[in-house]
């Protein structure tokens with residue numbers, strides 16, 4: 506059978522999806538390309554995703570899927586035995602959906618501004634000020650999320666879900682982990698636990714070493 510194809514890159518949002526595929530033991534073919542830094546990587550994915558972004562997934566059927574949160578939820582729901590998402594009738598399901606969409610829309614989406622502040626009409630001379638403002642907003646969003654969660658072993662209870670994978674990866678982006686630890690003291694032990702998950706050690710080392718935080 507044909508493998509699933511992932512357009513992805515080291516130290517990018519595709520890593521959350523690739524981590525889920527790794528935990529689920531689902532093989533995939535990777536088309537590597539740092540879309541935020543390399544126009545040829547953007548061109549390569551454009552035929553499948555006109556947004557020119559990764560992660561972009563091509564299922565063996567040819568169906569295209571974009572949007573990291575949706576991909577993660579879909580993968581988790583289709584493999585319920587792995588318990589990577591609370592089931593639809595689980596009392597934790599609503600908060601799971603709420604925070605998955607929040608990480609995508611309130612936090613991850615802001616990164617689009619950073620490679621070229623002209624994307625929001627700002628002059629290149631304003632780059633540092635714009636990036637700092639984006640990072641301040643992201644730190645606020647982590648703080649807001651942290652204040653409303655009561656994690657136990659993982660963010661939503663005793664099972665590792667794709668929300669844990671998502672927060673672990675997106676918290677490695679700017680404004681980077683030291684600021685995340687400051688903003689989100691309750692979520693910090695959880696991302697460290699996921700960083701050290703024995704099932705993911707080879708994966709993290711190959712795809713997003715912690716010192717490679719971007």
Ligand SMILES: N[C@@H](CCC(=O)N[C@@H](CS)C(=O)NCC(=O)O)C(=O)O
Pocket residue numbers: 517518519540541547557558559560571572573574609613614616617620
């Ligand atoms: N809404 C998308 C955002 C994806 C995204 O921002 N991906 C970045 C890489 S981490 C990208 O491809 N950026 C290309 C660019 O900046 O033009 C998702 O959640 O998957």
